[in-house]
Amino acid sequence: MNSERGSEVSTGNPHHAVTNAGSTVAAPPLLRMEGIVKSFPGVKALRGVSLELQAGHVMAIVGENGAGKSSLIKTLSGAYEPDEGTIEINGQPLARGTHAAIDAGVAVIYQELSLVNDMTVAENLFLGRMPSRSGLVLRKRANEMARTALAQVGLEGVSPSMRLGDLPLNKRQLVEVAKALARDARILVMDEPTAALQREDIANLYAVVRRLRETGMGIIFISHHLEEVFELADSAVVMRDGATVGARAMAQWTEQDLVQAMVARNLDSFYPWEPRDYGPVMLEVRNLASPPVLRSASFSVRAGEIVGVAGIAGAGRTELLKAIFGALPLSGGEVLIRGQKVSIGSPAQGVRNGLVYTSEDRKLEGLVLDASIEENVALSSLLALATGGFVSNTKKRKLAQEASTRFGVRASSVMQITGNLSGGNQQKVILGRATATQPAVIMLDEPTRGIDVGAKTEIYAHMVSMARAGAAVIMVSSELPELLGMSDRVLVMYRGNIVTEIPRDKADSETVIQWATTGVGA
Structure with a gap:
């Protein structure tokens, strides 16, 4: 079978596939899911989903959190039993249960690895x-x-x-x-397989997927990173509100079309950047160093400004933010807040001096997952919420409710456990806590990692609002389009040093990559 990129995709008719030449493929598809319905109390997770996967084909499934992707995959794997619909593999009905799915050649790799x-x-x-x-x-x-x-x-x-x-x-x-x-899997489902990988590891994984495709394996690839979808997939299926709303070969999709199908609204601009008036310098860093990674960093950020920090993995981006915040020890350099030199030896001192930092790993460092939204939002404000040494539950509840409303956290109440929220809503809780202290400087490390495109647009809008309100915003991101789309200027790091500063009107992918990979300009 021809496994050339885009050579064979499912059409609206679930009973055949069409090749580039227009001829009908007589053999049944490797996988056919037709009319899949799955409901839970009060929620219809899947609404008659139908799709086909051919052998030697990589199909991306994309959609916002809550679109039904996980429910669909769990139904295929046998973890869920569909209320309605049929699943066939090579034309044969798939029996119920996980063991039947495994025996039929279905393998699922979840974002959280199932290894011992x-x-x-x-x-x-x-x-x-x-x-x-x-x-x-x-x-x-x-x-x-x-x-x-x-x-x-x-x-x-x-x-x-x-x-x-x-x-x-x-x-x-x-x-x-x-x-x-x-x-002996014949159908491989990969759910956000690159979420915890570095750039070189991702390239290696791509090569493995392509080799498996050449062997005739059918691969379902789920990712929030659209650049991965366009790089790797032969076709993309868009899910929204438990239903499929589009299925095309990648050559027939544009990024704008794909995003618009996912979020069901016109996107005049994916990045809501706007020109702003800047205030005084809020943060100045002079020759900051924190061995073994951070060697020398000097820059400043004004009130109302969004400054992006670019660099390849290991360049020192995260170390820069942590060193400023007091989470890493300094071997040299100075930090000035509003023109005054400060000594910050711990994150608590960082918060007291008007700084906040949001970690790139929200589950490990950013949140207490088994605590409520209220408890997480209040973590950085306990002293301000206390009277006579006791934290006021009334003040804490009010703070959390105001933050949830401001950032649009989708939850039943502020007492909901944070670990049960989607990635996008967890990130909003982090932003709610970060802004609760009314900081002068907000440092965001990979603020949209692992969240869907709809949630990303909301986070971007909040970043603009924070800058408009007078905060100095620093953003580290591994996604170049995000950096270029949201930053007023971009600092580029190379081997622990800030090697250049690029204004927005001169920043492009080629220039940033050149500096980030060589430490010098073209």
Whole structure:
């Protein structure tokens, strides 16, 4: 079968696929889901979803959080049983249950890896189905089979007998793919597979996906990063409110069309940047250094300004923000707030001096996931909420409600557990806490990582509002379009140094990449 990019996609008719030449494909598709309906109490998660996946094809499924993507995948994997509809693999009905899906060749790689760090690589690959004879595990045979699967994903140098937890995250991600191959998967579903990977790891994963496509595997790729969709997918299916609202070959999509289909509204400008009047300098940094990564950084930010920070992984972007905030020790340099030199030795001192920092890893460093929205919003304001040494619950509730309203947090109440919110709403809770202290300087590290495009546009609008209200905003982002679209100017870091500053009207992808990868201009 021709696996050339865009050569074969599903059409509105769920009973056939059309090639570029216009001929009808007689064989059944590798996967057919037709009329899938799934409801939960008070929620209709899937509303008659139909799609087809051909062998040797990468299909992207995109949509905002809550669009139904996860429910659809869990239905395919057997974790959910559909209320209505049929699922066929190679023309044969798929029996209910996860074991039936696995036996039929369906493998799902979730964003949170389903591996056991304390087991060996081989034990993870064959978890629950280790080769055995007469009740005895055949470890030699398991290791041989593991080597074959690992080689298919470029992990020839990984020993099957090593402890999985000793591997770096990027290799553990590929072990998940090898696990699918070890189970003879024919349909591979990848849910946000690049969320925790660096640029070079992402390129390696792309290469693996392309090799698997050439073998005839059908791949469903779920991602919030549209540049990944256009780079890797043959076609894209858009979901909204539990239904499919568009399915085309990638050559027939533009980014604007795709985003508009996802959010169901016209997007005059994806990035709501606007010219603003700047106030006085709120933050000045002089020769700041924090070994071993941050070597030397000097810059300033005015009230009302949004300054982007670019650089490749390891350039020192996160370290710069943490050093300013007091989360990393300094070996040299000065920090001035409103023209006054300050000594900041801890995040608490940073907050007292008018600084806030939002981490790139909201689940690990940004939020207390098993606490309520109210508790998370109040974390940085407990002293201000206290009277006589006791925190006022009334003031705390009011602060959280005002923040939730201001940032449009979608939740039943401020008492809802934060870990149960979508990624976009979790990020809004973080912004609510950050602005509750009325900071002079707001430092945002990857503020839209892992959230859908609709939530991104809301975050961007809030950034503009914060700047318009007089805050100095610093944004680190690995997404160049985001940096270029939202920044008044861009600072570029290279090997721990700020090597250039580019004004908005002169900033473009080529210029930023040149400085970020070489440390010098063209």
